[in-house]
Each structure stands twice: as C-alpha cells, then as structure tokens.
Amino acid sequence: MQKAMRMVDPSIAGFQPKNRYETLSELKEELRVPTDRRIYAIAQAMHEKTLTVDEIHEITKIDHWFLRRLENIVHTWDELETTTLEGTSKDLMLDAKKMGYSDQQIAAILKGEYTEDDIRNKRIGYGITPHTKQIDTLAAEYPAATNYLYMTYHGSESDVPSANGGVIVIGSGAYRIGSSIEFDWCGVSCIRTLRKLGYQSTMINYNPETVSTDYDECDRLYFEELSRERVLDIYQQDKSDGVVVSVGGQIPNGIALPLHDAGVKIMGTPAPMIDNAEDRNKFSAALDEIGVQQPAWQELTSTQSALDFAAKVGYPVLVRPSYVLSGAAMNVAHNDKQLRYCLEEAAEVSQDKPVVISDFIQGAVEIEMDGVGKDGELIAAAIHEHIENAGVHSGDASLVLPPHTLSAY
Incomplete structure (x- = not known):
C-alpha cells in the first residue's frame, strides 16, 4: 500500500495523514x-485514533x-x-520495511x-536489504523465466543474481499532462540504443x-517506485555502471542531484547542470547574469513578500515551483486570494526547492526551442510556436513547427 501511494506522486510519503x-x-x-x-482520511482517523476500524x-x-492491514x-x-x-532494534527496522516504510x-x-x-x-x-523477485507471468503453471522484477523485504533470498554491471x-x-507518452518513447529509444551499442540495459518504471x-x-x-532509495538499492545490488x-x-x-550526491554515476547531462536549469531561482539568476530579458521576478521567501511583489508589479503574476515539467502548481494569480492559494499549492509540490513569482505578460506569444548539445556545440534544434497565448501549458496547447509568425531574426 505505501509503495503504491508513493508511485502516484513523489510528494506522497505513504499511508499517513x-x-x-x-x-x-x-x-x-x-x-x-x-x-x-479518502485514503488520507482513513490514515488520519487511524493515526489520531478518532475512529475505530468498525466505525470506518x-x-x-x-x-x-483491508482496514486491519x-x-x-x-x-x-x-x-x-x-x-x-540508536534504540531501534533489527526486528523493528525489518518490520518497518516490511510494512512499506521508506x-x-x-x-x-x-x-x-x-x-x-x-x-x-x-x-x-x-x-536489511531488499530481495529481488520475479513477477510470475505464467500463473504458477510453469517456472517463471522472465526478467520482470520487483524488490521486497518479504523474502529470504533473491530469485535472480546481481546483473553485475549495465546501465x-x-x-x-x-x-500526466506534460509527462506522458513522449517520455516513454524517449526511454524505449534509449534502451534500444544501449543494447545496440552492446550495453546491458535495465529499466526502472x-x-x-x-x-x-x-x-x-x-x-x-x-517494476518499482522511482525514488532515491530504490534506485540506490538496484544500483548497488546490480553493480551498475551508471544511470x-x-x-x-x-x-x-x-x-538526479540526490543520486549524484550519493555517489551514483549520472550519464549524460551532469546533475549540477540539471539543477541549474530546474531550480527556478538559479535559472532566473543565470538569465540576469548573461543579460537575457525576462519579466520581473523574485524568489519567494514568505507569503507577505509575494503579496508585496504583486502589489509592486501589478496582477496578474505567475507562480513557478522548481523541478516541474508537467506544469503542476504553476499558476497565474489575478488577486491576493488566488495568490495565497497558488502559493500553498506550489510549496507542497516544490517542497524544499525554491518557488519564484514573476510578472505575467498578457497576450504574449509563446515560443519553445529544444536542442541537443554535445561538447559545448548545438548539434540539433527545433523551434515551435504555440497557437494559444503564453499561459496555456504545452501539454494542453497546440504547437506549430516551424513557427509561422516569427521573423528570421
């Protein structure tokens, strides 16, 4: 249950209020x-002992x-x-892991x-480390021989040996919107390319x-949760060459950054560079440093500072959490009441990462550029234009390639 809840979204810790x-x-x-x-209401009732199992x-x-479990x-x-x-016994630690606690x-x-x-x-x-088990795809009629795997603390041995390497x-x-089938295509293309190049490939999804x-x-x-803990478990057990x-x-x-800090070899763009792009404060500061024009912005330090910023630049304003590709909690606020609500949602999604508030330019054309770089040189790029004005997330918008209203400049 706890693993399943974490699989819904990384912001969900598990079965708790x-x-x-x-x-x-x-x-x-x-x-x-x-x-x-409703699952959170059940968790609250059980944790706070406000209702019995019979009442629930x-x-x-x-x-x-199910309720007793x-x-x-x-x-x-x-x-x-x-x-x-220091006082946690081995039995209690194992019990906690069997109960799905991260x-x-x-x-x-x-x-x-x-x-x-x-x-x-x-x-x-x-x-206490998890064991690797095979998912039985043959309904127990024949011995399972697939590489369809999961990890569990409910076991005494693994069904398969360490991969001893691979990527x-x-x-x-x-x-979800903005994080869907395009990333499945990317993942599959990566796996197939790795295998063509002679690498042993491992997918976690x-x-x-x-x-x-x-x-x-x-x-x-x-078939596992995508967390720092579980990726580390697999990386160390399989003695992987990189991620x-x-x-x-x-x-x-x-x-990416937590894995990098734990000693995992991140292949491709280095984790600190990913952080520079994903951290709204660092990215906006970098644009200012190199002279790229952008709307007025400020890192959120408190609700009052956000309200003061909105009063200074005028509504509407855009609230931008860090580490968000899907548009989650990225909202346009038109008044103080909306801004307070947007800030609460952004703080939950962004957690310990910065939230930036910026002036929202109405009626703006939105242009996207995707590029692939190698050794400091751009080797492939595409520019596309949104039909809708800026403010509609790319996952909901209609895009045209090549752009139809941009000048050559």
Missing part, C-alpha cells in the same frame, strides 16, 4: 464519499480485512515514534533528528501501459 481535516464531521464526510483523498468500515463499507501499518508507526535510531519516512517518525542516509546506513548495518534507465512513472515496461525491451525490468535520468521526465530529474 495529508492536508488534515479539522473537524470530525469533515473527516466523516471525506470517508463517506469515495475520492482519491460502517462509513466506507471497506472490508475489515492498514491498522497494522499504523501500529508500526506508533512503535517507531517512541524510540530513537527510509525517509522512518527518519521523520523516530524521536530525534535523522536523515534518510542515517536510516539507510543503520538498516544496511543490520543486513540503468529511469522511466517516467505515472502519466511502474506504469504497465508503457512500452518501456515490456520486459522484452530490456535486459532487466524493475540515465534525462529521458524519463520530471521524476528522474527530481532525484
């Missing part, structure tokens, strides 16, 4: 109506069997939050200040509707 319901009536109303947010069942009609996850949380890392979650739950790496080092010191390609995860999750496409396919993050869209880009 999110956007807390302030009153019991609000909580019960969310439980009563099936939506994509009565409202939701979810079978007791969710309750077991919470019981492990309750045990973790009463101990420190290292990052455990670091946040334990008493004291710990990092994800603190938890990772502790559990590896205990000899990992990270896929795009869940489809979890969307069953993609071509990249066809186990015939690569030498190894891990390609540039063909999977936003999620791989988001973990």
Whole structure:
C-alpha cells in the first residue's frame, strides 16, 4: 500500500495523514464519499485514533480485512515514534520495511533528528536489504523465466543474481499532462540504443501501459517506485555502471542531484547542470547574469513578500515551483486570494526547492526551442510556436513547427 501511494506522486510519503481535516464531521464526510483523498482520511482517523476500524468500515463499507492491514501499518508507526535510531532494534527496522516504510519516512517518525542516509546506513548495518523477485507471468503453471522484477523485504533470498554491471534507465512513472507518452518513447529509444551499442540495459518504471515496461525491451525490468532509495538499492545490488535520468521526465530529474550526491554515476547531462536549469531561482539568476530579458521576478521567501511583489508589479503574476515539467502548481494569480492559494499549492509540490513569482505578460506569444548539445556545440534544434497565448501549458496547447509568425531574426 505505501509503495503504491508513493508511485502516484513523489510528494506522497505513504499511508499517513495529508492536508488534515479539522473537524470530525469533515473527516466523516471525506470517508463517506469515495475520492482519491479518502485514503488520507482513513490514515488520519487511524493515526489520531478518532475512529475505530468498525466505525470506518460502517462509513466506507471497506472490508475489515483491508482496514486491519492498514491498522497494522499504523501500529508500526506508533512503535517507531517512541524510540530513537540508536534504540531501534533489527526486528523493528525489518518490520518497518516490511510494512512499506521508506527510509525517509522512518527518519521523520523516530524521536530525534535523522536523515534518510542515517536510516539507510543503520538498516544496511543490520543486513536489511531488499530481495529481488520475479513477477510470475505464467500463473504458477510453469517456472517463471522472465526478467520482470520487483524488490521486497518479504523474502529470504533473491530469485535472480546481481546483473553485475549495465546501465540503468529511469522511466517516467505515472502519466500526466506534460509527462506522458513522449517520455516513454524517449526511454524505449534509449534502451534500444544501449543494447545496440552492446550495453546491458535495465529499466526502472511502474506504469504497465508503457512500452518501456515490456520486459522484452530490456535486459532487466524493475517494476518499482522511482525514488532515491530504490534506485540506490538496484544500483548497488546490480553493480551498475551508471544511470540515465534525462529521458524519463520530471521524476528522474527530481532525484538526479540526490543520486549524484550519493555517489551514483549520472550519464549524460551532469546533475549540477540539471539543477541549474530546474531550480527556478538559479535559472532566473543565470538569465540576469548573461543579460537575457525576462519579466520581473523574485524568489519567494514568505507569503507577505509575494503579496508585496504583486502589489509592486501589478496582477496578474505567475507562480513557478522548481523541478516541474508537467506544469503542476504553476499558476497565474489575478488577486491576493488566488495568490495565497497558488502559493500553498506550489510549496507542497516544490517542497524544499525554491518557488519564484514573476510578472505575467498578457497576450504574449509563446515560443519553445529544444536542442541537443554535445561538447559545448548545438548539434540539433527545433523551434515551435504555440497557437494559444503564453499561459496555456504545452501539454494542453497546440504547437506549430516551424513557427509561422516569427521573423528570421
């Protein structure tokens, strides 16, 4: 369950409350109506002990069997939050991993200040690492012989040996506007090229509707969550030669720098260069430094500073989170009330990365340029023009190539 929730979006830590319901009536109303947010209401009711399993069942009609499994996850949380890392036993650590807790979650739950790496080092010191298992595609009628793999702590040995090398390609995860089939095409093209060049290829992805999750496409396919922790698990276990993050869209880009900092070899564009482009503050500052004109902008430091900026330049303003290709939480605000709402959404998506607010130019033509560089030289490029005015996300817009209103200049 926890792994599945993280696969929906990296901002979801697991089975735990999110956007807390302030009153019991609000909580019960969310439980009563099936939506994509009901799971958080169940988590809140169980974590805060405001409703029993029987009461949740009565409202939701979810079978007791499933609710009891969710309750077991919470019981492990309750045990973790009463101990420190130094006092965490091997049995408790293993139980937490079997219950689907990520290292990052455990670091946040334990008493004291710990990092994800603190938890990772502790559990590896205990000899607690996930095992690789094959997904049975033959309904147990014959021995499974596919390279369709996943990792689990519910096992005593792996079904397959270490790959002992090869290149990992990270896929795009869940489809969404601006991060969809184009990245599947990129991932598959990368895998096929690697194999033609004689490299052993490994794909990590979890969307069953993609071509990249066809186990015939690569030498190894891990149907797994796209997190720093899991990529590190696979990278270290398979003794991989490197990781390609540039063909999977936003999620791989988001973990490029953390993987680089952990010692993973990032192939292609270096992680610090990805960060320079994805970090809104660094990118806007770089444009100012080289003299490229851009709308007035400011890094968000507080809600009041954003309101002051909007009052200075005038509405509308554009709120831009960092590390977002899909347009998530990138909004145009036309008044103070809208701006406050946009800032809350952007802070959740951007998390510890900068959020930039800038003047929004109305009626502007939007032009996109995609290029491929090698050794400091641009070797391929395309320029296309949006039919809609600037402000409509490329995933929703109509684009024309070549541009039809631009001058040669």
